[in-house]
Amino acid sequence: MDNVIINIAEKSDIKEILEIYSYYVLNSPATFEIDIPDINEFSLQIEKIQNKYPYLTAKINGKTAGYAYAAPLRTRKAYDYSCETTIYLHHKYLNKSIGTKLYTSLFEYIKQMNILNIYACITYANTESVLFHKKFGFQEAAHFNNCGYKHNTWHDILWLEKIIGSHKTPPAPFINFNDLKL
Template sequence: MVTIRDARLADDGRLLEIYAPYVRETAISFETEVPELMEFRQRMEHVRRRYPYLVAEENGRVLGYAYAAAFHVRAAYDWAVETTIYVDKECRRGGIGRRLYEALEAALGTMGVLNLNACIAAPVDGAEDEYLTNDSEGFHARMGYTLVGRFHKCGYKFGRWYDMIWMEKMLGEHVEKPRPVQAYADVNFR
């Protein structure tokens, strides 16, 4: 049975193991070099200071992870986050991504976050290749995200250009005086 839990720093090696093929073999990540374990851990620590960083686990094995990070550093953006998700390539299309995002959205809603933003690599003119499909855009659309912007040929990897799209999802109503967003550690989520 798949369970969703908070990531632990001890998960860093397995999470990097999941992420590395996306860097080396796909244009899903515009990162071109797999980060060192210490750098990856520092990224985790930075995110976990304020936001949820979740893993999907089955029989003690982590199958994927999702997290949210600041959309922008300025205070007026506090109600907006950027979401990220990676699932072990052997476990894709099994509902793990949906479970992770549903849990992530629930946690963010409890914190008071209103806007979810996803930055997604996209094939130029929708023309899929061996490094990039439209699967991530389709997944986000099924999760309720809508396309709000496209940056043309802004990423170059594997000797070709790729677009980058932004999709968004609203978690709640935008009232005149929203409650302050709380840090994930300060909310009683689980």
């Protein structure tokens, strides 16, 4: 889709982002969240992520069609060179290249931050997401069996990883997303 606009998420986007996420909470094991978070809790999660990492939206004709973000893999300082990524698309906009545009933009920011390792945690049954990530060069790093129970079924998860830089000693300093010269 040529009319997709990728932007940094704003407070005015949160309601539509939550609507997209809510669909997956209720209808899919793509997230292990069981209950839809309230708007205030969800807003705080986004704000916390945006203190350090990019959180992007994809819009078509002003309507949010998807979102993607980077977040800490772990909270200790030594993990600054690694991040976890998440992507959700409105269920009506799957397989329309929106995810590709979101991830391409997200990875550009991640590289500018001097992050070297990108990880994604995916429910094993979500083969579309696994294939999507592998298209971007992710490889399986770990497989955990029966670690989540949702919709009366046990689910495995996969951790996928993508190395995007050289692990030099010392590494280039981590740059907070908010400190990038955009």
